[in-house]
Amino acid sequence: MLHTLREWLWWERLWLPGNVSWSDVEHNGAKASQLYAALPCALCLLLVRYLFERYLASPLAKVWGIRDRVRLTAEPNHILENYFCHHGRLLSQADVSSLCKKTSWSERRVHVWFRRRRNQERPGLRKRFCEASWRCVFYFFAFAYGVLALYDKPWLYNLKEVWAGFPKQPMLQSQYWYYLLEMGFYLSLLLSLTIDVKRKDFKEQVVHHIATLTLLSFSWISNYIRIGTLVMACHDSADILLEGAKVFNYGKWKETANFTFVVFTILFTLTRLVIFPFWLIHCTWVHPMEQFAPFFGYYFFNVMLLILQILHFYWAALISRMLYKLIFSKLEGDDRSDEEEDEGDSPLEKKHKLGQRNGSGARGRANGH
Incomplete structure (x- = not known):
C-alpha cells in the first residue's frame, strides 16, 4: 500500500507537464533528495540566532536602556492555578463569581491574580x-543576497523568461544557496514558534510558514526555481523595514520607528498588494498556458500563492489599523503582540463598575422622582 501511495504521490502526470519526466527535471534542475539539507540548515540558523541574540542583540539592548518591566508575582493559590492551566487565561463574569466562592476572595483580588499570572507567561521587552x-538582520542579508543572485538575470526584467525552456532549466549555485537559506530560515521559525513572542496572528503565522515551506519545496522539486527566487525577494524587501521599525520602537526611537513604519507600509502595499498579485501571480497563472496544457501541479502552485495573497490582505488590514493609530492617536509597539497588562482595572472590571455606577444613578433618579 505504501508503495502504491508513493507511486501516486510521485506520479509525473500529476506534477509535471506532458512529455516531461522526473529524470528530465533532476538532470537539469534540483533534486528532491537535496531538500533534506533544509533541516541541518534550520538547526544551524537556530544556533546562529542564539549566539546573535546573546552576544549582539542583548548587549545592544543594554546600551539602549531596554529593560523588562518589574512584574509582581501572583500569590500561590492552587484553585486559581488549576483553572489557569486547564480552563483558560481569560475569565467571564460567571467564572469570576464561581472562583470567588471557591477561594473566598473578592472579585478584584481574583482579577489581579489572573492579570499577574498572565503577565508571568508573557515575554519581556528585551526578548x-x-x-x-x-x-531584521536575517531579512537584510537574505534580500541583499537575493539582489546579487537576480540583478543580472533576464527573468527579473522580463517575466516571460521565467518559463523559457521550462521545466528543463539549470539550477544555478546562487539559486541553490538562496533557496536553502530561505527554507532553513522558515523551518527554524516553525520550530521556534512555541518559544517566540506569541502574537495575535499566531495561527496565521503557522499557516504562512507551512504555506511558504510547501511552496518552496514544491517549486524546488518541480523546478519552479526562477519564479521562486522572485517571490522570496519580493517578500524579504518589506520585512526588513517591519522588523526595523520594531527595533527602533523598542529602543524608544519613536520618530525613527514611525518613519520606518510609514515607509514599510508603502513598500508592503507596493510589493504584496500590487507586484505580487498583478505581476508574479499573473506570471504563474497566464504565461505557462502559452507553452503547455494546465496540470495539477500548475493549479496547486497557484492556489498556494493565492493563500499567501489572502494572508497579505489580512496583514494589510492590521497594518492599516496600526497606521491609523500612528496618525490619529498613539502607536505603542506591535499591534499583533500579546502585550503586558497594567495593574489597573481589567476591561471586565471596568464594565462591572460602569454598570454599578449606571445602576446607582438610575436608582437615585428613581428615588428623586
Missing part, C-alpha cells in the same frame, strides 16, 4: 527586541 533584531 521582543532580540527577536526583532534577529529577523
Whole structure:
C-alpha cells in the first residue's frame, strides 16, 4: 500500500507537464533528495540566532536602556492555578463569581491574580527586541543576497523568461544557496514558534510558514526555481523595514520607528498588494498556458500563492489599523503582540463598575422622582 501511495504521490502526470519526466527535471534542475539539507540548515540558523541574540542583540539592548518591566508575582493559590492551566487565561463574569466562592476572595483580588499570572507567561521587552533584531538582520542579508543572485538575470526584467525552456532549466549555485537559506530560515521559525513572542496572528503565522515551506519545496522539486527566487525577494524587501521599525520602537526611537513604519507600509502595499498579485501571480497563472496544457501541479502552485495573497490582505488590514493609530492617536509597539497588562482595572472590571455606577444613578433618579 505504501508503495502504491508513493507511486501516486510521485506520479509525473500529476506534477509535471506532458512529455516531461522526473529524470528530465533532476538532470537539469534540483533534486528532491537535496531538500533534506533544509533541516541541518534550520538547526544551524537556530544556533546562529542564539549566539546573535546573546552576544549582539542583548548587549545592544543594554546600551539602549531596554529593560523588562518589574512584574509582581501572583500569590500561590492552587484553585486559581488549576483553572489557569486547564480552563483558560481569560475569565467571564460567571467564572469570576464561581472562583470567588471557591477561594473566598473578592472579585478584584481574583482579577489581579489572573492579570499577574498572565503577565508571568508573557515575554519581556528585551526578548521582543532580540527577536526583532534577529529577523531584521536575517531579512537584510537574505534580500541583499537575493539582489546579487537576480540583478543580472533576464527573468527579473522580463517575466516571460521565467518559463523559457521550462521545466528543463539549470539550477544555478546562487539559486541553490538562496533557496536553502530561505527554507532553513522558515523551518527554524516553525520550530521556534512555541518559544517566540506569541502574537495575535499566531495561527496565521503557522499557516504562512507551512504555506511558504510547501511552496518552496514544491517549486524546488518541480523546478519552479526562477519564479521562486522572485517571490522570496519580493517578500524579504518589506520585512526588513517591519522588523526595523520594531527595533527602533523598542529602543524608544519613536520618530525613527514611525518613519520606518510609514515607509514599510508603502513598500508592503507596493510589493504584496500590487507586484505580487498583478505581476508574479499573473506570471504563474497566464504565461505557462502559452507553452503547455494546465496540470495539477500548475493549479496547486497557484492556489498556494493565492493563500499567501489572502494572508497579505489580512496583514494589510492590521497594518492599516496600526497606521491609523500612528496618525490619529498613539502607536505603542506591535499591534499583533500579546502585550503586558497594567495593574489597573481589567476591561471586565471596568464594565462591572460602569454598570454599578449606571445602576446607582438610575436608582437615585428613581428615588428623586
